[in-house]
Amino acid sequence: MEKLKDALDFSDFSRAEQIGLIIFSIFLLVFPWLGSGSFVKAVMIQFLLFSLFGMGWNTIGGYGGQVELGKAQYVGIGAYTVALLMVWLNIPFWISMPIGVLIAVGYSFIIGYPLFRLKGHYFAIATICTSLVLQDIFTNWKLVGAAKGIELPIHEHPDFLYMQFKSDNYYYYFIMVLFYCTLFYMNWFRKSKLGYQLRMIKDDEEAAESLGIDIRWCKIKTYSIASAFVAVGGGFMAVYNLYIDPASVMDLDLSIKIALMAMLGGAGSLWGPIIGAAFLVPLDRFLGSWLGGHKGLIGVDFMIYAALIMVVSAYQPRGIWGIIEQFRGKGK
């Protein structure tokens, strides 16, 4: 109960941030009734999904300062569990999704245990390695559809158990609820003992250790909880897209996008990943659909992306939120 109160308590933020959050929430709530087209709705769903992923990354990557470039593994595990169980055994989403989460958490413990012996560059490269290994296996494993991927069976009538709806609004509200769950968790997390311990580890690992914090266990715990949220997002991706393949749910590009959004918005702050996603997802989708029409311009959107990362990492490593705080005189 205490925890729930903590999670819903935003009172330590400034008035401007609280008002911003309220306006943002009202906007999210009424958005489907604003009469926007299906493309804009799809962008909004994508935005909420990537905010969720970004917040998952932000725990270990932002608050913990460990550059993790393998989040796509958990998206993939969540998505594949839901899809495979549905195709093979006709198991509803509401059962397969928690199973996916359990598998993701188990997997994260297994690889997290050796992973968190590493720091800095070594850690970052190792996370890429594990996710490439998983992608290689899924790309070549015929049982799970190999590179062709899996198509989910389409039901004739809308079916809540299998998360099949005629209107995108249902998907929208579902991912919105997930988004808020993650946001509240993050809000609790940053004030929790674990959150403080993690920030201490980021600042000075030796000092943290001398205070008796079990560094490795702390990181693993955070990592596993975050991967649970990401796996839920992955499960959603499977039922929403009705088709998954290793290139769409396990690719390194996906991991990069996730980390990038959090980093660009401001790693280590609650709003960072949301701002980053609000900035990059529309950019990505609109640029993508606009440039898609021009044959010679493939990849320009990623170039803009990359230039953004370069500028941000050279001039303001704390991202957009860092710039905002600088203007408000709160930064360093």
Next chain:
Amino acid sequence: MEILIDALLQGILMGLLFALVALGLNVIFGVMDIVNFAHGEFLMLGMYTAYFTSLLIGVDPLFALPVSALTGVLLGLASYYWFIKYLLRGPAIAQLFGTFGLMLFLRYLAQFLFGIDYRILQKGVLIGKSFSVGPFIFDATKLAAGVLSLIAFAVVYYFLNKTKVGKALQATSLNKEAASYMGIKTDKMNALAWAIGGGTVGVAGGLLINFYYVYPTVGLLFVMIAFACVALGGFGSIKGVFFAGLLVGILEMVFPVFGQLIGSDFLGPHFKFTIVYLAYFIIVVFRPQGLFGWKN
């Protein structure tokens, strides 16, 4: 048995090239403690340079090597002076992301400029030729790549160990502060490291184009291989990276053959690079200093 020895020999040739690719990465890491994710993209641009030089001017790809090397050096210097220098002010996480951004930028720049097609050179003195020694057949291109990589590696090794500037570079990588007290300019040494890194990988790209397709995302595979070599040889160790390159080359060639022999699907050629990734993971977890490493 013959097939295994054949794979072993092929692996050694590839390994020499891998060692050259990883060399630059390790020099930069040793001097600056920065992992250059864009290293594979430098290789890719070196490949494109040799490809277009030989295609447009009509010279043999082997003579395009100096052009690739020069491109690599300039690319390294430009990256350092225009970008990496500014990263040094920020935290380590920003440096990591920065070179990552550079990697994506170069990759998609190449995609924008050259398209996503797979390109390979059709004409060249060595291309398509092969000769046999006993039961073993060697591609002339691969043999040349292996031998020239070895020479390039030896030149850099000589430069680092025998010349004054090279020794200054090594001194900087051992202890930056002490070296700067001795009057060695850290900034110059950093730039030199990037020049060497870019130059060697440019040569490697020029050699690779003789027998390998070039496409915008080719870098990722090679940078991962280079990471594995660096991890295995030890971050910062020049000697280590040489033997590690050989080992990774052999592993990557012998492994699929081994899988073929015992008839296992899961050891097939699809997974030859999976093994490299796994090797990196296992090495850094269980022996973070590598086989010959001294940096921790």
